[in-house]
Every structure is written in structure tokens, then in C-alpha cells.
Amino acid sequence: MHPSRPIATLLTAPAAPELPVLQLLRSLKANRTLLWSFVGRDLKSRYVGSSLGFFWSVVYPIMNLAVYLLVFQIILKMTWDADKSSQEVVLLMLVAIVSWTAFAESISRSTNILVDNQNLIQKVVFPSEVLPAYVTISAIVNMMIALPIVLLALLYAKLNPTDDPAVLAAAAASGHQGVQLGAQLMWLPLLLGLQALFSAGLGYFFATFNLFWRDTFHVIGVALTVWMFITPIFYPPQRMVDKDYGWMLEINPMHWLMDMYRHVLVQNQAPDPRQLLSFAAAGLLVFAVGSSFFSKQKSKFSDLL
Amino acid sequence: MYDSSNPSAAQPSTNAMGGSAIVARGVSKAYRMYDKPVHRLWDLMLPGGPRGREFWAVRDVYLDIPKGSTVGIIGENGAGKSTLLKLLTGITQPTGGEILTRGRIASLLELGAGFHPEFSGRENIRLNCSILGMTEEETEERFNDIVEFSELGEFIDRPVKTYSSGMHVRLGFSVATTVDPEILIIDEALSVGDEHFKGKCINRLNEFQEQGKTTLFVSHDMGSVKSMCKHVVLMHEGRVLEQGTAEEVADEYLKRAHARGNERMSAINRQLDAYPRWGSGEIRTGKVELSNGSGEATNVFQPGSPFRVKIDFEATEDCHEPVFGLGVYRSDGTYVNGSNHLWRNEPIELGDVKAGTKGRVEMAFESLPLLQGGYYLTVFVYDHDKAAPTPIDHREHAATFEVHDANHLQHGLLFLPTQWSVAMDGADPKVSRD
Numbered sequence: 224m225h226p227s228r229p230i231a232t233l234l235t236a237p238a239a240p241e242l243p244v245l246q247l248l249r250s251l252k253a254n255r256t257l258l259w260s261f262v263g264r265d266l267k268s269r270y271v272g273s274s275l276g277f278f279w280s281v282v283y284p285i286m287n288l289a290v291y292l293l294v295f296q297i298i299l300k301m302t303w304d305a306d307k308s309s310q311e312v313v314l315l316m317l318v319a320i321v322s323w324t325a326f327a328e329s330i331s332r333s334t335n336i337l338v339d340n341q342n343l344i345q346k347v348v349f350p351s352e353v354l355p356a357y358v359t360i361s362a363i364v365n366m367m368i369a370l371p372i373v374l375l376a377l378l379y380a381k382l383n384p385t386d387d388p389a390v391l392a393a394a395a396a397s398g399h400q401g402v403q404l405g406a407q408l409m410w411l412p413l414l415l416g417l418q419a420l421f422s423a424g425l426g427y428f429f430a431t432f433n434l435f436w437r438d439t440f441h442v443i444g445v446a447l448t449v450w451m452f453i454t455p456i457f458y459p460p461q462r463m464v465d466k467d468y469g470w471m472l473e474i475n476p477m478h479w480l481m482d483m484y485r486h487v488l489v490q491n492q493a494p495d496p497r498q499l500l501s502f503a504a505a506g507l508l509v510f511a512v513g514s515s516f517f518s519k520q521k522s523k524f525s526d527l528l
Numbered sequence: 529m530y531d532s533s534n535p536s537a538a539q540p541s542t543n544a545m546g547g548s549a550i551v552a553r554g555v556s557k558a559y560r561m562y563d564k565p566v567h568r569l570w571d572l573m574l575p576g577g578p579r580g581r582e583f584w585a586v587r588d589v590y591l592d593i594p595k596g597s598t599v600g601i602i603g604e605n606g607a608g609k610s611t612l613l614k615l616l617t618g619i620t621q622p623t624g625g626e627i628l629t630r631g632r633i634a635s636l637l638e639l640g641a642g643f644h645p646e647f648s649g650r651e652n653i654r655l656n657c658s659i660l661g662m663t664e665e666e667t668e669e670r671f672n673d674i675v676e677f678s679e680l681g682e683f684i685d686r687p688v689k690t691y692s693s694g695m696h697v698r699l700g701f702s703v704a705t706t707v708d709p710e711i712l713i714i715d716e717a718l719s720v721g722d723e724h725f726k727g728k729c730i731n732r733l734n735e736f737q738e739q740g741k742t743t744l745f746v747s748h749d750m751g752s753v754k755s756m757c758k759h760v761v762l763m764h765e766g767r768v769l770e771q772g773t774a775e776e777v778a779d780e781y782l783k784r785a786h787a788r789g790n791e792r793m794s795a796i797n798r799q800l801d802a803y804p805r806w807g808s809g810e811i812r813t814g815k816v817e818l819s820n821g822s823g824e825a826t827n828v829f830q831p832g833s834p835f836r837v838k839i840d841f842e843a844t845e846d847c848h849e850p851v852f853g854l855g856v857y858r859s860d861g862t863y864v865n866g867s868n869h870l871w872r873n874e875p876i877e878l879g880d881v882k883a884g885t886k887g888r889v890e891m892a893f894e895s896l897p898l899l900q901g902g903y904y905l906t907v908f909v910y911d912h913d914k915a916a917p918t919p920i921d922h923r924e925h926a927a928t929f930e931v932h933d934a935n936h937l938q939h940g941l942l943f944l945p946t947q948w949s950v951a952m953d954g955a956d957p958k959v960s961r962d
Contacts (some may be wrong), residue, residue, distance in 0.1 A: 342645075346642055347659055435568050437565065513574075
């Protein structure tokens with residue numbers, strides 16, 4: 224229009240190329256108010272209109288536990304190690320269920336979150352990286368709401384140890400301590416953080432992938448169910464080793480995480496350093512790949528929806 | 529020319545764009561259309577792409593919108609207006625060319641855009657403000673203004689999904705204009721809402737203009753664009769066809785609308801046989817032709833233009849005292865006018881009409897008093913020899929036509945040749961006898 228006049232640069236153009244992961248983190252930081260309002264709103268909306276309110280965060284895993292107990296312990300008569308009392312088995316399952324529920328929820332919700340919010344992405348300039356992040360945080364916070372009840376149950380079990388002579392004998396032979404609760408809880412925040420990192424990484428990846436292939440959402444639903452059953456949540460990990468499926472545990476980060484939660488919460492033991500490092504590495508890798516993919520494709524989102 | 533070695537290019541400076549708020553330089557946008565959705569995935573992962581066809585929604589658009597101007601973008605559906613707005617707001621990225629904007633942009637691209645349906649109005653205001661990059665303090669400062677302007681009352685605490693479309697617009701407009709943007713982009717959003725709120729919006733937009741802010745307004749209604757914008761951009765098939773003052777562009781737009789209207793009208797008029805037709809049938813009417821002042825057949829008129837209807841007929845049986853009449857209806861069914869050649873000061877009486885007689889009836893007037901809209905004609909042939917007129921050939925929807933109003937001097941259904949005079953302080957009144 225005015226060829227002779229110098230024109231300003233694109234205001235949105237970055238001054239220097241930046242790693243996509245850093246771009247994403249920077250945007251999350253800049254939009255933290257928005258992020259927290261989404262998290263707050265999401266937590267509220269879970270329980271608005273329900274009479275039990277936040278109590279559902281606790282009731283839901285316990286109901287799940289009851290169902291799985293019925294199926295695995297009573298109908299299938301799955302036996303855990305001889306040195307573990309039945310109340311300890313229940314707690315081991317409960318801890319894993321609480322964690323898995325949060326993980327599965329954040330993955331399945333993240334996968335469709337861009338599609339669910341296309342109104343925001345297509346009609347306004349919206350920092351879409353907030354979306355999978357808020358889903359992940361909301362799931363972790365929801366898990367934290369359930370944790371006090373888990374801790375109370377653990378405390379009860381610790382104060383009322385089993386008096387079953389068979390279990391006591393086996394425990395004496397193996398040196399198993401039964402339910403313990405103590406200072407090793409300090410690992411809990413780290414584990415929650417790593418779980419969030421791992422979940423967010425997968426969430427970012429599948430949210431983006433779902434825009435290219437909408438069937439992703441359905442595939443993820445099935446994949447999560449399969450993943451849940453090949454992760455030793457309702458049966459002792461030893462079962463898989465005995466059946467020559469031990470290699471599956473070696474490559475399943477969620478098993479490492481479950482194992483660490485059980486050590487920290489039920490046995491009052493520090494997480495196995497190898498598992499901790501492996502899971503941290505997996506979390507970082509998954510987050511780096513997922514968020515880079517998201518960040519790189521972000522400019523196309525409004526066209527892909 | 530754009531010079532990347534220019535030191536001001538690295539650090540965006542407010543001076544570098546001169547007095548422009550928005551500059552678009554050769555902006556194009558291509559969408560890729562895939563035969564199968566899964567091809568999109570293959571394009572992402574497999575070599576051998578790209579698959580699918582390109583669809584250019586916007587091509588080679590150059591714009592230089594000066595700061596403080598109100599610009600209208602018009603064009604028919606699919607002309608690329610909405611895509612251009614998405615490009616200018618930064619929602620989607622151009623395939624080619626570059627866009628430079630200065631200052632905060634607030635947009636109203638669609639009903640309820642940017643609202644989360646489950647959130648309450650209050651929460652959505654906060655959400656929107658933070659999307660627009662406002663700090664919490666800024667939001668608090670303006671919060672009450674926004675709530676007050678929206679006039680939502682107690683609805684402000686209900687989820688947005690329970691809002692009517694008018695409420696959506698009110699909330700959206702309140703937020704977009706209260707957050708103090710440098711550039712405001714509105715896509716036909718104002719067409720919803722009651723007159724009272726529309727008035728408030730227009731006041732707000734005028735204030736905007738006075739404050740030297742830039743407004744972009746998109747519509748396919750020439751009338752509202754002309755009333756608000758001095759500068760108009762006409763888009764057609766993704767390109768800017770013409771840009772200039774509202775008067776210049778409006779003429780071009782109407783010419784095109786006229787041609788297109790006639791095409792559509794003749795297509796409609798070919799299907800008119802589907803409408804009800806009844807009567808005893810001694811006389812059958814044939815072709816109904818509309819024509820303008822110069823006698824050429826058309827179905828698109830302008831207010832004030834000459835209007836002529838010709839109806840061919842043929843008598844198949846003898847009959848006595850048939851009367852031809854014509855009813856004019858607006859497309860919504862409003863009965864605008866009915867007349868015939870008998871009920872007049874100088875009636876035409878036909879007496880006996882023999883079988884086999886052919887003829888033509890013509891009704892005309894010099895100045896069509898109808899304003900913008902769609903209309904249709906119903907042809908009546910009635911036997912007035914009986915106690916009550918009985919139908920010989922009654923044809924609903926015998927022809928349709930459109931009125932395109934370039935000037936929009938008056939609103940409503942009818943043009944009234946009004947006279948105005950204004951007297952002040954005992955001085956001679958100013959008189960307009962238009």
C-alpha cells in the first residue's frame with residue numbers, strides 16, 4: 224500500500240527461535256491465572272449439584288475398590304503373598320486405584336480437550352496449552368482430596384495390626400513388616416509431581432494427535448483399560464513374573480509408579496532409586512516429546528478443528 | 529518495502545507502522561481439504577504428501593487500516609470475510625504474506641465465542657479478560673462496568689449455556705468494548721439483540737471512534753455497514769475486489785447483488801408452479817412478467833424505480849365480467865397491497881369475453897414505494913357478476929421479486945415521501961422536502 228514506508232515486524236514473531244517445550248512452559252507461566260481459574264472451576268463443577276459434593280473424590284475410588292475386591296478376591300479368589308494380611312492387600316489396591324484413576328482420567332480427558340473447547344480455540348486467541356495442563360492438575364488435586372482418607376485407613380491398619388497367626392508366621396519368616404506409616408511420606412509430593420509430568424506429557428501428545436485422527440479418543444479409552452489390567456493393581460506383581468511376563472513390568476512406567484506409591488504409603492519405605500530415576504526420566508521424556516509436538520502444531524489447531 | 533535488516537524490525541515499535549492499526553501485505557490462507565479424514569494423519573506421519581486439495585479462502589489481501597478508522601468488510605457468504613478476520617485477530621496463521629497489528633485486539637466473531645458454556649457470566653468475564661491479557665487488577669477495575677453494561681441482572685451468576693442469543697451478544701460486547709482494546713473486530717454480532725441494546729452498542733462504537741480506536745465491522749448487510757463505516761472493503765471469492773469510500777464500494781456491491789439476485793429470482797420463479805392455484809378456470813393466466821422503467825424484464829428493483837407487471841391470459845370458455853387483480857405480499861406473508869381494474873374511479877369493465885380470446889393485463893406505477901426485502905405477487909381473476917366475487921383463476925405466488933436498497937434513507941416496509949422542518953429559537957425553520 225505504501226511501499227516506501229518501513230513496516231513494523233509481526234508483533235507475535237519470536238525474537239529468537241526457542242525450544243518448543245520452553246515456549247509452552249513460558250506460556251503456562253504467563254497464563255497462570257487463567258490456568259488456576261480453569262482448575263478451580265473444574266474442581267467445583269465436578270461436585271456442583273451433587274449432594275455428596277467433594278466426598279465423591281473419596282467415595283469413587285472406594286466404590287471401585289469394592290467392585291474389584293468382589294471380583295478378584297471373592298469371585299476369582301486371587302491370593303496375594305502369604306505374608307500380607309487381607310487389610311494390607313486392600314490398602315495396596317486402594318493406593319494403586321487412587322493413583323490410576325487420576326492418571327487415566329487426565330489422559331482420557333486431555334485427549335478430547337481441544338475438541339471440547341473448540342469454541343475457545345477457533346473464536347478467540349486462546350492459549351490452548353492451558354487446557355491439558357488444567358485437566359492434569361485437576362486430576363492430581365482430586366487425587367489429593369482422596370488421599371487423607373487413604374492415610375486414615377493406613378493409620379487404622381497400622382494401629383490394628385492383623386492377628387491372623389498364618390500371616391504373622393509368614394511375615395516373621397519373610398521379615399515383612401505389615402502396614403507401616405511414617406516419615407517416608409515425604410516422597411509423596413515428588414511422586415505426585417512426577418505423575419503429573421508423565422500424565423501431562425501424554426495428555427499434550429494425544430490432545431494434538433486427536434486433531435489429526437479423531438479416533439484417537441476412542442482408541443485411548445480401550446488402551447487405558449488394557450493398560451490398567453496389565454499393570455499389577457488388583458493382583459501382586461509377582462504373578463506376572465511367575466507367568467514369564469516379568470518383562471512387561473520392566474517397561475511399564477505406571478508399574479514403577481504404583482510400586483513406589485505402595486512403598487511410600489503402605490510400607491513406609493523410600494522408593495526404589497532405580498524405579499524413581501526411570502520414572503523421572505520417562506516423565507521428562509514423555510513431557511518433552513508431548514509438549515514439543517503440541518507446541519509445534521499449535522498454530523494449526525484452529526484449522527484442524 | 530519491508531526490510532528485515534531494519535533495526536526496528538526486531539523490536540516492534542509503535543512508530544514503525546506509521547499511523548496504521550492493521551497492515552496486511554499479500555495475505556493468503558489455504559485450507560487443505562481431504563477426501564478422507566485419515567489422510568490428514570498420513571500427511572503428518574508419512575512421506576509422499578501433501579495429500580488432499582488446497583482451498584484458498586483468502587488470496588493476496590492488502591490492507592492498510594489507519595488508526596482510528598471504522599472499516600466495514602462486506603461480501604457475500606463464502607467471500608472470505610470470516611477467514612480474513614480470523615487472520616487479523618491471529619486465531620489462524622496466514623499461509624502466505626504477513627499481518628501487522630498494533631495494540632490489543634478484542635473480537636466478537638460469533639455468538640458466545642470465547643465463552644465457556646458451563647461457567648457463569650461472572651466467571652466468563654474473568655476468563656475473557658484474562659484471555660485478552662488483562663491483569664487481575666485491570667479486570668477488577670472494569671468488572672462492574674462490564675456487568676452493568678451487559679444488563680444481565682441476576683443472569684450474570686447463571687451458566688452461560690442458559691443464555692439467550694441476545695444475552696450472549698450483550699455479555700460479549702460488554703467485555704470486548706470495556707477491556708479497552710486498540711482494535712475491535714465485530715462479525716455481524718450486532719444483528720442480534722434488541723433495539724435498546726443496539727443503540728447502546730452504537731453509542732459505544734461512536735465513543736470508540738472518538739477515542740481514536742480502530743473498529744473492523746463485517747457484515748453482508750450494506751445498510752448497517754454504510755451507517756457505521758466510512759471506509760469499506762468489498763471481498764469476493766477470497767480477494768479484495770474493491771476498497772474505498774462507502775459510496776464507491778456500495779455501488780459495486782449492489783451491482784453484483786443485483787445480478788446475483790436476478791439469477792436467484794429467475795431460478796425461484798421457475799418453481800412457482802408448486803404454489804396453490806384454484807378457480808373455475810374459464811380464464812387461465814399465463815406468463816407473469818415484471819419489468820423496470822426501460823421495459824427490460826427483471827426481478828430486482830430499487831425503491832423509487834418504475835414497476836410494471838404484465839400478465840398474459842387466455843379464455844377457454846365464455847364468461848361474463850371477469851376482473852383481474854394483483855396482490856403484493858412481503859416474503860413473510862404481510863399483505864402489502866391489493867388492487868384490480870374494476871374498483872377504481874374509472875373502472876374498466878370487460879363485459880362478455882368469448883372463448884379463445886387472448887390478451888394481456890398490465891399494472892404499473894412510476895415509483896415503487898417498497899423498501900429492501902423480498903416480495904411476491906398473487907394474481908386474481910374473479911367473477912364479479914355474482915353476489916360475492918368467485919375465483920376463476922387464483923394463483924398464489926405467481927411471481928417473486930426483490931427490492932435492493934442502496935441508500936437506506938428510510939427503514940421499514942414502505943418509502944414515505946416525508947417532509948421535515950426544524951425550527952429553533954424563532955428563526956426560520958430549516959425545511960427538507962425530499
